[in-house]
Amino acid sequence: MLGIVTAGIAPGLALLSYFYLKDQYDSEPLSIVFRSFIFGSLLVFPIMFIQYVLDAENVVQGVLFKPFLTMGLLEEFFKWFILYFTVLQHTSFDEPYDGIVYGASVSLGFATIENIFYLFANGLEYALGRALLPVSSHALFGVIMGYYLGKSKFAKESKKKWLLLSLLIPFLLHGSYNYILIMLEDWLLPMIPFMIFLWYLGLKKVKKARLLSAHHMQDSHLIKKPFVS
Template identity: 80%
Template sequence: MLGIVTAGIAPGLALLSYFYLKDQYGSEPFSIVFKTFIAGALLVFPIMFIQYVLDAENVLQGRLFEPYLAIGFLEEFFKWFILYYTVFQHVSFDEPYDGIVYGASVSLGFASVENIFYLFANGLEYAIGRALLPVSSHALFGVIMGYYMGKGKFSEGSSHKWLILSLLVPFLLHGSYNYILLTLEDWLVLMIPFMIFLWYLGLKKVKKARKLSDQHFENNLIIEKTFISGK
């Protein structure tokens, strides 16, 4: 049992540590990151129940509805909801890159519990494959969601466009991942290039978020110097 729990949670913690440690302007409070991770973990239970009901009642089933709506949209919406209503307005969310950390945290909390359940049901031999596909894909969906959340919070003008993209883009990517996995017979042929693209996109968003944080702190420094000299 301990081996399954360890194998289930280790990939998520490793990926979260990677994105957490890349925050160059001071790491986020561990307590807030931990709470976000736990919130994501707890999301598994209501989502599993809703998906069970949808399946039992034959609602949103089919080649497109199930991968995109019953799984992709449902999971990404709940993660987005947690991020927006618990972290977006929090004082600790004080630079664009923070969205990456919190987005990865809530997604990896969800992915870790989901992974533990899967390994309990199917065996420890699936641990490596689960780490490479579902866990890492959830992490990257969260990174992309967090990137657009950070853009929304710190961009001038209306944040609505970025907040919509913070849900829309991960939903479409998650749905496409599910579509490849659930509906294609030779799914691995397309999954490999899809995961390469997903990693490329996710790491590109990380790089952009760090540049936005650089600009954010430079602007704050200019404002602070102007204020001091004005006195």
């Protein structure tokens, strides 16, 4: 039991630590990051219930509905909802890169509990595959969501566009991931380039967010000292 819990938690904590330590300016309070992680983990229970009801009642049908709507949209919307209402307006969210940290935190909270449940049900032998695919993909969906939320908060214009993209792009990526895994019989071959692309996109957003934070911190410093020549 201890081995399963450890294997279930370790990938999420490792990835969260990686993205947290990439914050080169004002690191986020660990209490707020941990709170976001817990909120994300608690999302598993209502989402599992809703997905069970939708499946049992056969509410949605069709090739695209399950991977995109009952899984992709439902999960990403709840994560987006938590980020929007508990983090976005918080005083600790004071630079664009903070969106990366909080987005990864909520997503990895969700992925960690989901991972533990799966390993309890199916066995420890799936731990490595789960770490490489579902856990890391959830982390990257959260990174991308957080990047656009950071853009929305600190951009001088097009705030609604960035806010919309913060939900739309993770939803489409998550739905595509699910479609490959669920609907394709030989899913491993297309999954490899998809995950490479997802990591490339996620790390690109990390780099861009760090640059945005650098500019933001520089501008804030100059505003505080208006007579600097």
